[in-house]
Amino acid sequence: MAVDNDGIAVVTLQRPPVNSLNLDLLQAMNNTFDDVAKNKSKGMILTSASPTVFSAGLDIMEMYKPDPKRLETFWVTLQDMWLKLFGASFPTAAAINGHAPAGGCLIATSCEYRVMLSGKFTIGLNETALGIVPPTWIQDSLRHTIPTRQAEIALTTGKMFTVDEALKWRTNRGAEGAARLGPPVLEGPQMPPRSPDQILNKTLKMCLSPKMALDTGIIKLNALNEYLVTERTTIVDNAITFGIKKCNDMDINIQKRGRRKVGLIDETAADKAEAIEKCKKFIKRFDKIPSLARGMTKQIFRQEVLQKLLTNRQADTKQFLDLVNQPKIQQSLELYLAMLKQKSQK
Numbered sequence: 001m002a003v004d005n006d007g008i009a010v011v012t013l014q015r016p017p018v019n020s021l022n023l024d025l026l027q028a029m030n031n032t033f034d035d036v037a038k039n040k041s042k043g044m045i046l047t048s049a050s051p052t053v054f055s056a057g058l059d060i061m062e063m064y065k066p067d068p069k070r071l072e073t074f075w076v077t078l079q080d081m082w083l084k085l086f087g088a089s090f091p092t093a094a095a096i097n098g099h100a101p102a103g104g105c106l107i108a109t110s111c112e113y114r115v116m117l118s119g120k121f122t123i124g125l126n127e128t129a130l131g132i133v134p135p136t137w138i139q140d141s142l143r144h145t146i147p148t149r150q151a152e153i154a155l156t157t158g159k160m161f162t163v164d165e166a167l168k169w170r171t172n173r174g175a176e177g178a179a180r181l182g183p184p185v186l187e188g189p190q191m192p193p194r195s196p197d198q199i200l201n202k203t204l205k206m207c208l209s210p211k212m213a214l215d216t217g218i219i220k221l222n223a224l225n226e227y228l229v230t231e232r233t234t235i236v237d238n239a240i241t242f243g244i245k246k247c248n249d250m251d252i253n254i255q256k257r258g259r260r261k262v263g264l265i266d267e268t269a270a271d272k273a274e275a276i277e278k279c280k281k282f283i284k285r286f287d288k289i290p291s292l293a294r295g296m297t298k299q300i301f302r303q304e305v306l307q308k309l310l311t312n313r314q315a316d317t318k319q320f321l322d323l324v325n326q327p328k329i330q331q332s333l334e335l336y337l338a339m340l341k342q343k344s345q346k
């Protein structure tokens with residue numbers, strides 16, 4: 001842990017090669033979170049010493065052929081880590097400088113703010129894809145971060161989000177929708193881009209002109225009708241071009257406005273230093289907010305989710321121990337470890 005001049009603690013996970021969460025690392029995290037609270041730090045930023053992995057999630061070695069007592073302590077320590085981090089009264093942010101699967105995503109979603117490095121990294125709760133049901137409180141962490149519907153789809157599909165997807169969700173309207181209609185007809189001498197309103201107003205003006213004879217007016221209206229029907233694609237393209245130009249003139253970012261944000265991460269950064277700076281900026285937002293009021297408001301906001309685990313802690317532990325001790329799960333863990341080893345040797 002390093003505390004900067006502003007009193008913000010930067011906590012770096014440092015368990016090579018992939019910061020997998022074993023009992024020792026979880027205990028060290030818990031002690032550090034207690035220190036941050038005791039020192040009355042202004043806030044805490046979690047990051048990783050690895051250049052490519054924030055955290056690979058739970059250390060599978062803790063669950064494979066486990067010692068029963070250690071396994072129980074491992075799970076209770078993980079619960080403690082989550083209760084301390086999710087329930088921390090001080091501001092928390094994650095500078096996610098690499099992959100964050102499963103338990104890695106849990107740490108990130110337990111924080112209040114997330115900045116992830118742009119690049120080929122992924123983040124998400126992949127448990128379902130591994131044949132495991134994520135415990136309620138782990139599901140709650142995601143549901144607390146992104147909209148319920150997207151959380152349900154992500155959890156049931158074991159979705160690992162790319163950085164871009166984590167920031168945004170699927171597209172609906174906007175620039176990409178326009179692209180689906182084909183390339184817009186750009187400005188030219190024959191067809192300058194005009195809004196549909198401009199075209200109709202001009203025709204109406206012509207038709208209402210006292211100089212216009214009735215038969216000429218009818219001919220013109222018929223011509224307009226034919227034009228609207230046969231040239232509808234061009235008209236739509238022109239309307240889109242017109243809209244895009246207007247948005248650009250008004251400095252409106254249509255690319256961003258057209259996409260729905262999933263918000264699993266709040267911002268991206270080019271490197272770790274920038275990610276930490278952005279996290280600090282988030283924490284400094286609370287400089288003028290009384291810290292007691294802030295902390296209590298956060299805890300009330302998160303209370304329901306925290307209380308659910310506190311009430312069901314023993315049952316949750318028993319469920320985990322029963323699951324891990326199943327021969328079928330032990331077999332899956334063995335296969336998964338072998339697969340990871342094989343992949344790392346390639």
Ligand SMILES: CCCCCCCCCCC/C=C/C(=O)SCCNC(=O)CCNC(=O)[C@H](O)C(C)(C)COP(=O)(O)OP(=O)(O)OC[C@H]1O[C@@H](n2cnc3c(N)ncnc32)[C@H](O)[C@@H]1OP(=O)(O)O
Nearest residue numbers: 020056057058059060061099101102103130336340341344
């Ligand atoms: C199957 C799980 C059953 C769990 C049973 C019940 C649990 C209920 C609780 C549910 C809540 C949380 C669950 C979890 O967190 S489970 C862990 C899920 N994590 C993953 O699936 C990530 C696996 N790792 C990776 O995908 C990659 O390692 C990663 C993208 C993170 C990094 O890739 P990179 O190429 O940089 O590194 P390598 O893959 O080469 O790995 C290097 C060495 O590290 C070992 N490794 C990786 N991840 C783990 C891990 N989670 N636990 C232990 N060891 C891990 C890997 O085998 C390599 O080892 P060697 O160098 O010795 O070959």
